[in-house]
Amino acid sequence: MPKTAAPHRGCRAAGARALVLAALLAAAPALAGCIADAGPSPTGTLVTVPAATGTAPSTSAPLETTQSSNKAPVYWIGRSDADVFLYREFRDVPEQENPVTRALRSMMSDKPLDPDFFTPWQNPGKLATSISGKDVITVDVSEDAFNSNLDADMAVRAIQQLVYTATAAAASSGLIDAGQQIRVRILVDGHTDYVAFGHVRLGALMTRTAGLVAPVWIIDPQENVEVAGGSVKITGRSTTAGGKLRWQILRSAGNGQAEPFLTGETTASAEQGQAGVFTLALTLPAGDYELRVAQAGSGGGPDQYEDTRSFKVR
Template sequence: MRTLAAGMVGLALAVGTGACGDGSGQGAVGTDTTATGSVTSTPATPSGATSSATGTPTSQASGQLAAMPVYWVAESRKSFALYREFRTVPDAGGAVASAVAAMTRMKPLDPDYTTPWRPATTVKVTQRGTALSVDLSKDAFANTNLGSELASRALQQLVYTATAAAQKAGKPASTVTITVDGAAYDAWGVIRVGEPMRRAPMIEVQAHVWVTSPQEGATRPAGSIRFTGYGTSFEANFTWQVRTPSGEVRARGNAMGGTGTGGFGEFTFSTSLTPGTYVVEVSTDDPSGGTEGPGPATDTKTFVVR
């Protein structure tokens, strides 16, 4: 995966020019940045509607929910892809409202990830059966550097986050209707929202590889370190290496995961490490050797061994 922080604006503008109007947090080091402004979650009052479901994650501390799934966006394989982190987030009145609010207000742990959203002052969630409704304040759409491709991915970012949070809360959802201040809206001026949306196929919007453990900045005891990840790759083969920040490779190998024919799945591998700071990099297999297509997908995580 290439770093998006420096190139996102330029690429977003380029896209816009071409198309006008888609576990657990583990010892992460660093502080989540929350923007100014309150987040409001309004419990549903109509019969059958809920703002949180039975089994809502237990608060890790007063006013917080632990291990909530939040999706981010990064540049990958000459496009934009979704990546997930599990985060401890402020309790905004339910699992879905809390995860969506965090998606707009917090920063990813991984500096390669970002969010096109801006802090939403208000997030209201209702659920009837498997249908979610998420109403946002207009300030969530204040970012003007989005073309149609990135806007589409950002909407899927919300759909994936909301449905993952609903699943975690024990009340699965299959559709998400996004409104703005209670009405349909032209999101970023390029995509009309207000109708039910479903998750787009994973192969189209999710990153083809990401490291799920350790998360960015995590700490592990010296000895055998177990790594886990998720993705899809040619012939189910992923390549990995662990290196120092200066680039010295300490271990490398291959891991198997997914179906090899487009299906996603988990992979694991382990290696022994002495105390220090390391970067793990995992890539999908590229049978063309970079001569055809967008090339391999790659994800990295920096972590500490003590």
């Protein structure tokens, strides 16, 4: 899990991950299993998500640009320090459906590559998407996708996970103009006013909420991929343009332990269009590695928002 402490991925046993997930998803009111105007009001906190306006808000997550790859951008939820953020992976998906639908289906039915991430969504019986004009995505999903018990804060993040994934898929596939604000309307079984996860009323147009993406985010390499030996390119993003980052490479010693191999510092770009992006080019021999990147602490304070990634050099 993204962390600041020193323990490495070897300590992330499946049972521990299950306990973390249970802690995140437990202790919340039961899902309201009906259209909001067809039954009693849900229990717990009802969160009203502001409708989208014509003015694009400032955001720490620029909309994805068009890419030639057929991989689908999918957002997941992960914890960093005491907060919960959104992280993105690119996934191989079947091409039978349109790019937005297949990205959302992956988000709701697949497991993240990185075991630090999770999704509260369930595989839906029905899922369809459409785009109207140049800036509105409509997602129509069946009620069974919401069969998880979440508290209000996690419910908001789950809805934003969908909004981020839908807009990312539409932008990266060239279906919408990434130069303008993109809005998403979520319908449940064709109806508006459904209360998602018992907390978030749907139906109004929504946009990406600023501040929900991870402050530090490793983009490449992805979890457990194999890369060619020699110069290994590492890319990522920080929400602090021009901010200092500290990184560390640990190498497997072959006895189940990981030992420090390389350390360094880098600065996230402050250039327009590349704000927050950082890149490393490292020469690594064959082996199993773990990369750790964190925001450098200010005033001698501890580093924050560490993200980690395991990969192999062959």
